[in-house]
Amino acid sequence: MITVRKSSDRGLAEHGWLKSRHTFSFADYYDPRFMGYSVLRVINEDRIEGGTGFDTHGHRDMEIISYVIEGELEHKDSMGTNTVIRPGEVQRMTAGTGVRHSEYNHMPDKETHFLQIWIMPEKQGMKPSYDQKSFSNDFGCSDLILVGSKDGRNGSITINQDVDMYAAKAQDDGEKTLKTYAHRHLWVQVIKGQVSVEGETLQAGDGAAIQDVDHLKLQWKKGSEFIVFDLP
Incomplete structure (x- = not known):
């Protein structure tokens, strides 16, 4: 949903x-x-x-x-x-x-x-x-980068909560399927460009709450910037 x-x-x-x-x-x-x-x-x-x-x-x-x-x-x-x-x-x-x-x-x-x-x-x-x-060097890969997590893994900042925070600054068109769990809550916040989330097209400033999925399907246009929160 x-x-x-x-x-x-x-x-x-x-x-x-x-x-x-x-x-x-x-x-x-x-x-x-x-x-x-x-x-x-x-x-x-x-x-x-x-x-x-x-x-x-x-x-x-x-x-x-x-x-x-x-x-x-x-x-x-x-x-x-x-x-x-x-x-x-x-x-x-x-x-x-x-x-x-x-x-x-x-x-x-x-x-x-x-x-x-x-x-x-x-x-x-x-x-x-x-x-x-x-994370400036990481953003050059046009992929989702883990920038925050509870355990600070993969060089992310630590957050005192069971949250994974991803960010992307897309140099090219791209797509990704993010593995999650149906009991988790997800939020996508678009900063620039255009991002498709589970078939819904989001523009700059739009956000979306996603529930009851075990995979999050994302597609984006070149120049897009956005954040994904994986929440308890």
Whole structure:
């Protein structure tokens, strides 16, 4: 079974310096039909104007993943982390017992475009931690790349939840059948291009929830970029 979440149906927040599309209920956007999916709680597609960003604020008991599409995002947090996230890199921050951080686009004349993803952790009260890795070399193969997993296998970032997170930046047309299990939940989020999921065509910004399948059939066009979540 597949349920498509069209890009134009997402929530929209416009704050001048920030334009954000919300796949699930978030902040002032509320839709009881879209409160999350399995342990996936937030997918926000954010666009931050140059020279602006999120001032220091707090989180707790959430796995927060940042995936930069274009531009740069400077991250500072109360654990002492000070880094810049660029396209091809994936960052995970475990908020755990509590962490404060800021995120800024310090490029004066260029927008930063990124996905903010929240995943509910396997347990509460964990020690805050941080992980960031580049997958730029891997993305050149036009295939799905495992960028996040519970055990950090194949060089992926660790996620404190039974989740596999795949990403693709397709240099060519392609297709793949991903092995999964009928009791698992899958979510596909398209960033760029066109991706066919179980016969449904998705465009940029579209998402899809898939259940009751033991194989996920994907086809994509050259230039497509998308993420696949395999969830409990």
